[in-house]
Amino acid sequence: MPQVTLTVNGKQHTVEVEGRTLLVELLREKLGLTGTHVGCDTSQCGACVVHVDGISVKSCTQLALQADGTDVITIEGLAEADGTLHPMQEMFREHHALQCGFCTPGMVMTAIDLVQSHPGGLSEKEIREGLEGNLCRCTGYHNIVKAIAAAHPLMHAKAAE
Amino acid sequence: MGFEGIGASVRRKEDVRFLSGKGNYTDDINRPGQLYAVIKRSDRPHATINNIDVAAASSAPGVVRVFVGADMAAESIGGLPCGWQIHSKDGSPMAEPPHPVLAVGKVRHVGDPVAVVIAESKQAAKNAAELIDVDYTDLPAVANLTDAVAGGAVEVHDGVAGNLCYDWVIGDKAVVDGVFANAAHVVKLDLVNNRLIPNAMEPRVALGDFDTSSGDFTLYTTSQNPHVIRLLMGAFVLHIPENKLRVVAPDVGGGFGSKIYHYAEEAIVTWAAGKVRRPVKWTADRSESFMSDAHGRDHVSTAEMALDAEGHFLGLRITTLANMGAYLSTFAPAVPTYLYATLLAGVYKTPVIYCNVKAVFTNTVPVDAYRGAGRPEATFLLERLVDVIAHDTGIDRVELRRKNFIPADAFPYQTPVALQYDSGDYQTTLRVALANADWNGFEARRTAAKDRGKLRGIGISTYLEACGIAPSAVVGSLGARAGLYEVAEIRVHPTGSVTVFTGTHSHGQGHETTLAQLVVSQLGVPFDQVEVVHGDTAKIPFGMGTYGSRSLAVGGSAMVKAMDKVIAKGKKIAAHLMEAAVEDIEFKDNVFSVAGTDKSKTLTDISLAAYVPHNYPIEELEPGLDETAFYDPKNFTFPGGCHIAEIEIDPDTGVVEMVNFTAVDDVGRVVNPMIVEGQVQGGVAQGIGQALLESAIYDPSGQLLSGSFMDYTMPRANDIPNMSVATENTMCTHNPLGSKGCGEVGAIGSPPAVINAVVDALKDYGVRHLDMPATGAKLWSIIQAATPRMAAE
Numbered sequence: 001m002p003q004v005t006l007t008v009n010g011k012q013h014t015v016e017v018e019g020r021t022l023l024v025e026l027l028r029e030k031l032g033l034t035g036t037h038v039g040c041d042t043s044q045c046g047a048c049v050v051h052v053d054g055i056s057v058k059s060c061t062q063l064a065l066q067a068d069g070t071d072v073i074t075i076e077g078l079a080e081a082d083g084t085l086h087p088m089q090e091m092f093r094e095h096h097a098l099q100c101g102f103c104t105p106g107m108v109m110t111a112i113d114l115v116q117s118h119p120g121g122l123s124e125k126e127i128r129e130g131l132e133g134n135l136c137r138c139t140g141y142h143n144i145v146k147a148i149a150a151a152h153p154l155m156h157a158k159a160a161e
Numbered sequence: 162m163g164f165e166g167i168g169a170s171v172r173r174k175e176d177v178r179f180l181s182g183k184g185n186y187t188d189d190i191n192r193p194g195q196l197y198a199v200i201k202r203s204d205r206p207h208a209t210i211n212n213i214d215v216a217a218a219s220s221a222p223g224v225v226r227v228f229v230g231a232d233m234a235a236e237s238i239g240g241l242p243c244g245w246q247i248h249s250k251d252g253s254p255m256a257e258p259p260h261p262v263l264a265v266g267k268v269r270h271v272g273d274p275v276a277v278v279i280a281e282s283k284q285a286a287k288n289a290a291e292l293i294d295v296d297y298t299d300l301p302a303v304a305n306l307t308d309a310v311a312g313g314a315v316e317v318h319d320g321v322a323g324n325l326c327y328d329w330v331i332g333d334k335a336v337v338d339g340v341f342a343n344a345a346h347v348v349k350l351d352l353v354n355n356r357l358i359p360n361a362m363e364p365r366v367a368l369g370d371f372d373t374s375s376g377d378f379t380l381y382t383t384s385q386n387p388h389v390i391r392l393l394m395g396a397f398v399l400h401i402p403e404n405k406l407r408v409v410a411p412d413v414g415g416g417f418g419s420k421i422y423h424y425a426e427e428a429i430v431t432w433a434a435g436k437v438r439r440p441v442k443w444t445a446d447r448s449e450s451f452m453s454d455a456h457g458r459d460h461v462s463t464a465e466m467a468l469d470a471e472g473h474f475l476g477l478r479i480t481t482l483a484n485m486g487a488y489l490s491t492f493a494p495a496v497p498t499y500l501y502a503t504l505l506a507g508v509y510k511t512p513v514i515y516c517n518v519k520a521v522f523t524n525t526v527p528v529d530a531y532r533g534a535g536r537p538e539a540t541f542l543l544e545r546l547v548d549v550i551a552h553d554t555g556i557d558r559v560e561l562r563r564k565n566f567i568p569a570d571a572f573p574y575q576t577p578v579a580l581q582y583d584s585g586d587y588q589t590t591l592r593v594a595l596a597n598a599d600w601n602g603f604e605a606r607r608t609a610a611k612d613r614g615k616l617r618g619i620g621i622s623t624y625l626e627a628c629g630i631a632p633s634a635v636v637g638s639l640g641a642r643a644g645l646y647e648v649a650e651i652r653v654h655p656t657g658s659v660t661v662f663t664g665t666h667s668h669g670q671g672h673e674t675t676l677a678q679l680v681v682s683q684l685g686v687p688f689d690q691v692e693v694v695h696g697d698t699a700k701i702p703f704g705m706g707t708y709g710s711r712s713l714a715v716g717g718s719a720m721v722k723a724m725d726k727v728i729a730k731g732k733k734i735a736a737h738l739m740e741a742a743v744e745d746i747e748f749k750d751n752v753f754s755v756a757g758t759d760k761s762k763t764l765t766d767i768s769l770a771a772y773v774p775h776n777y778p779i780e781e782l783e784p785g786l787d788e789t790a791f792y793d794p795k796n797f798t799f800p801g802g803c804h805i806a807e808i809e810i811d812p813d814t815g816v817v818e819m820v821n822f823t824a825v826d827d828v829g830r831v832v833n834p835m836i837v838e839g840q841v842q843g844g845v846a847q848g849i850g851q852a853l854l855e856s857a858i859y860d861p862s863g864q865l866l867s868g869s870f871m872d873y874t875m876p877r878a879n880d881i882p883n884m885s886v887a888t889e890n891t892m893c894t895h896n897p898l899g900s901k902g903c904g905e906v907g908a909i910g911s912p913p914a915v916i917n918a919v920v921d922a923l924k925d926y927g928v929r930h931l932d933m934p935a936t937g938a939k940l941w942s943i944i945q946a947a948t949p950r951m952a953a954e
Binding site for chain 1: 417668669
């Protein structure tokens with residue numbers, strides 16, 4: 001079986017995978033990182049979003065082999081070593097932007113990329129359009145939009161430090 | 162640390178876990194030596210199974226076993242039971258055809274399980290399932306209600322004539338007909354409540370485990386009610402006694418009703434684990450969820466209201482066809498009867514009501530309770546009918562509602578359809594909603610929209626629902642085969658911290674937070690010293706689970722009752738320790754004190770004495786401080802309120818934009834306002850989904866056309882507006898918390914508000930009624946058809 005070498009949350013792994021193994025299967029089944037979820041089989045729901053080389057990617061839509069040599073961050077890799085939450089995680093908690101928690105990892109990873117790629121600010125409409133690829137069945141999105149808007153200045157202030 | 166008791170928007174205990182990727186969902190659990198199950202499902206809507214050839218699959222790489230229906234039948238494995246029995250108007254019990262776990266003889270819907278492959282990997286099982294050769298003879302199929310009840314329609318189940326499960330009535334037809342005969346006006350409306358697919362974001366998963374040393378079975382499953390699954394599967398399907406069967410429902414990623422029911426896959430993996438003596442896991446693909454999770458709604462109704470000359474409602478007459486799908490799911494028969502027809506008084510003092518419901522089998526996925534379950538169907542029918550009455554009679558739609566409301570001083574109010582409402586104030590929720598939505602300023606906004614080329618509409622819905630399910634004796638008399646009480650155990654530990662064991666189940670509702678807040682308020686224990694445990698039959702005494710907005714009203718009440726027992730025992734211990742009479746002991750904010758003195762003991766002093774009983778009234782009291790209570794509610798609870806939707810239609814595309822949504826709900830006592838608002842927002846989004854986007858579509862042959870997220874339109878962030886959510890609460894009078902429930906109100910009140918707004922926007926186009934979903938294509942066609950006529954006028 002072919003091997004793939006990649007860095008996940010700062011730690012390098014070399015894993016044997018089948019050619020058809022998806023990145024999400026590698027993360028969940030080979031590395032035990034079950035924070036990344038699978039909610040559909042048509043690349044619609046976004047529960048599986050992770051960052052590959054800093055860009056949000058649906059890990060159900062990328063082969064594990066394609067991730068060879070990349071730097072992957074999953075929901076497990078966001079908080080600081082002492083447990084301090086990432087500002088996006090903190091704002092999701094503060095604004096009750098999650099209920100069952102299943103879509104949350106993908107939603108948070110998408111939201112972080114959205115904020116990072118809009119340093120000049122994000123309107124409510126831009127946030128809603130930016131969440132096109134992420135489904136949530138619990139919250140009605142209202143508080144997710146609020147949380148992302150609140151995280152934007154915190155993240156950019158932190159980046160400026 | 163601020164106030165963390167009842168009424169505080171405490172941030173949720175469960176969130177750090179979920180936000181860090183440390184949730185423990187069923188698919189995250191793996192057992193040593195685990196095998197994987199893949200289910201071969203019927204691709205035919207209706208067919209005879211002539212033969213199932215599993216030879217190639219059985220010898221495929223990695224395959225351990227392949228099972229078919231005959232293997233289960235050979236061991237007398239029972240069919241999936243139905244939890245409710247309805248009787249037809251002639252007194253006969255409903256038709257209750259067998260629901261085999263794996264199909265035997267025939268398949269009856271696309272997705273019906275035919276065989277299961279157990280293999281070393283999911284991929285191996287998938288590959289082998291492709292090798293199973295099922296020889297079918299196709300049969301004609303019926304997918305929709307009107308086809309299924311037409312003369313000469315094929316029978317979904319042999320011997321179930323006319324595909325009729327039951328023909329049920331409530332009310333006196335002769336009396337209602339008499340009222341109609343003498344009415345000044347009669348307004349009639351035909352309407353459809355569209356079929357929905359719940360689509361909790363976590364697909365269903367079941368993992369069966371068998372302990373070869375003890376002979377014990379464990380099922381890990383995505384369930385809203387693990388004890389109910391243990392009871393149904395153990396007693397009726399697999400014949401495993403409760404002491405040998407543990408059911409665990411860990412973190413569950415949304416349910417909305419679809420994870421209440423006992424599903425075939427739970428029985429398959431548990432049974433198969435025993436056969437192969439290794440753990441067996443099944444995880445649904447989303448496509449599989451579409452054709453195996455119970456669907457919701459799917460009614461076709463005719464509604465008529467008799468009115469006097471001033472617009473007072475005199476009588477309501479309704480006939481409804483309700484789709485059961487191919488088999489009876491756990492709660493299915495109750496949904497269009499006791500959760501629907503009993504709600505048809507709504508918030509109105511309509512004196513007489515008659516409703517006839519025919520439940521019908523079709524070659525479709527079973528239909529069962531989905532967020533609101535029967536109440537959204539009743540509310541959509543009533544609130545559309547009221548708007549159509551306003552349209553036909555020219556009476557203002559708000560005035561029409563006001564003049565027919567049950568007044569706030571009329572409670573308790575006995576409706577003509579069995580329910581007795583305990584409290585409510587519909588004029589107030591209406592008044593506040595009208596103000597919050599700036600109803601009076603709407604015509605200016607309509608004009609401004611028109612100037613931009615948009616058609617703007619506003620719609621209102623004044624609704625009521627029944628939840629806090631349910632008094633056992635009442636539902637028993639109505640056909641329920643179980644009680645619907647709830648159970649709580651309050652364990653005060655030796656050093657004063659508390660663990661709550663609740664029979665309710667949290668799958669997004671935030672019970673670990675809300676229920677802890679009850680302990681903060683009742684026992685004065687700090688929030689961070691309270692742990693809530695749910696979802697495991699090995700830990701929790703018993704429970705009926707979470708659905709019907711019952712967790713706080715019923716489960717919370719059980720907790721209050723158990724905490725009352727803790728306090729009562731604590732007072733006896735305190736009286737002994739402080740050498741006082743029990744009657745003189747007071748308890749407040751974690752402290753037992755002797756009235757009129759400065760003597761006091763904390764709850765921790767008392768719990769320590771209870772577990773280290775060196776100085777203890779041991780002759781009279783057992784050691785320990787751990788109390789259990791079963792609470793059976795005295796009545797349903799009756800949340801209600803007013804929802805207002807404001808929309809704009811682009812006439813060039815027909816697409817509806819949700820501009821504003823205002824909800825003012827009466828949910829009784831609110832424990833955590835932040836969580837209540839979230840529940841309402843989520844429910845409203847599902848209601849908007851039903852009204853504008855979602856619909857499960859079968860073609861006439863019974864193929865599910867909307868079978869993936871590519872085809873079934875889920876609401877996305879851009880489809881849902883910012884919402885104004887508020888409460889104006891009256892207290893429930895019959896439970897100790899005063900809480901009514903908030904889980905379903907959003908999905909119940911919102912669909913008619915949205916459709917009423919769409920119809921309002923199209924009032925110049927001759928639209929009197931529209932069925933859901935109001936898609937762009939549907940509205941564009943209406944606008945196109947009407948435009949030449951309007952131009953000619």
